[in-house]
Amino acid sequence: MGYRILETDDIPAYLRERGHWDETADPQVREVSDGNMNRVFLASNADGTRSLALKQALPWVRVAGPSWPMNPDRADAEARAYEQVARIAPDKIPAIHGYxxxxxxxxxxxxSDLEVLRTLLNEGAPYGPHTSARTGEFVAQFSFATSDFGMASADRKALIAASVSPELCKITEDVVLSEPYIEHEHNHWHEGLDDLAREFRADSRLRTEVADLRHTFMTSAQALLHGDLHTGSIMVGEREGAPVIRVFDPEFSFVGPIGYDLGLYWANVLVSEERARALDSLSDHADQLGLSWTAFETEFRRLWPTRVDTFFDDAYLDRFLRKVWTESIGYAGTEIIRRIIGFAHLTDLTTLQDPVPASRRALLLGRELVVHRGELSNPNDVRALGSLT
Ligand code: SR1
Ligand code: MG
Structure with missing residues (x-):
């Protein structure tokens, strides 16, 4: 029959055709699309005892409409990423019923019994002791298993080939790793940031450092990434009395630098901290970068003895983790900057009554992270930087 864009009314028949719905009564369906790229529907029975989510990629960027065409085969990358995570960390992703x-x-x-982390934070909730630790652990488990430490060389080459995702990588190379530093129609910002946006475009030191991170993003095939690991890609809550996280939306997945995943999370953590500071509601925000890094490092080191290639010795592990740390810091800086003067801003800041002071602090912090990433050696150094801006 070929690709068809599904509307709310099509979902019951579609779910039946695909064997996902066998109840006599059709499910009730509502569209809950929220992200920038795709459509999402929830289908449930009348008493809410059974429900499913359906996510469909459109042939364009959802928030931009048909004027920004985009191959819907990005959903293949998402399905592939879920398949890989399912074999190593099934407790940290949603259960997939079919692609x-x-x-x-x-x-x-x-x-829907869980909450999007960003939503909770914007409402003033703390992170709590588990969220960042589990996120760091997720990155370690996923990246180790899909790196040359976790997979045989030939299998890795096949994974790299299968995970090539030119269009989605190009979005990141453009909207995150170049457009904020040049004149571009995608860019926009609050008028109170005019001076900083101009300064950043004229800042040749910043631009060269971003170019370095961009080139690393394009060439460093360390591990399969989530590719867009912000606080809107993580759901948190409790099930059966225990805390759970679910990382979702890995459609930007490809084999790239591990620091891109950690860095995106850290950028969003640091921006949430600026929001909390602006609202005088700081709680555990400043601990989160350290918690996620420690969990990442601990889990990666725990997995190290299981590596498939022992030519990589313990001294190399130290060197490798240092590189991941430094690159993560740099990517955190680029993500902060693009979320304020580039495309796709964050509600953490846009919903503040006056977003300017927090946005200025965040932008300056972002620049420091990019330019001085090589001098920041641990989470405390980043923390100290945050309190200076
Ligand atoms: C055109 S897409 C803009 C952003 O939305 C996604 O969530 C990614 O973060 C991307 O950079
Ligand atoms: Mg997304």
Whole structure:
């Protein structure tokens, strides 16, 4: 039949056709699309005892509409990433019920009993002791298993080839790693940031450092990444009395530098901290970068003895982790900057009554992270920097 864009009314029949719905009554369906790229529907029975989520990639960027075409085969990358994580950290992703490559549609667990981390933080909730630790652990487990430490060389080459995702990588290379530093129609910012936006575009030191991070993003095939690991890609909550996280939306997945995943999370953590500071509601925000790094490092080191290639010795592990740390710091800086003067801003800042003071602090912090990443050796150094801006 070929690819068709599904509307709310099409979902019951679609779910039946695909074998996901066998109850006599049709499910009730509502669209809950929220992210920048795709459509999401929730389908549930009348008493709410059964429900499913369906995510479909459109042939364009959802928030931009048909004027920004985008191959829907990005959903293949997402399905592939889920498949890989499912073998190593199934407790940290939604249960996937099926992928339909013809319609670029994924049917998965409905997670509406959980909350999007960003939403909770914007409402003033703390992170709590588990969220960042589990996120760091997720990155370690996923990246170790899909790196040359966790996979045989030939399997890795096949994974790299299968995970090539030119269009989605180009979005990142453009909107995150170049456009904020040049004149571009995608860029916008609050008028109170005019001077900083101009200064950043004229800042040749900053530009060269971003160019270095961009080139690393383009060439460093360390491990399969989530590719867009911000606080809107993580759901948190409790099930059966225990804390859970679910990392979702890995459509930007490709084999790239591990620091890109950690760095995106850290950028969002640091921006949430600026929001909390602006609202005088700081709680555990400043601990999160350290918690996620420690969990990442501890888990990576725990997995190290299982590596498939022992030519990589313990001294190399130290060197490798140092590199990941430094690159993560740099990518955190680029993500902060693009979320304020580039495309796709963050509600953490845009919903503040006056977003300017917090945005200025965040932008300056972002620049420091990019330019001085090589001099920042641990989470305390970043913390000290945060209190200076
Ligand atoms: C055109 S897409 C803009 C952003 O939305 C996604 O969530 C990614 O962060 C991307 O950079
Ligand atoms: Mg997303």
């Amino acid at each position: 339909d490559p013809e319609n670029y549609a994924l049917v998965m667990e409905d997670m």
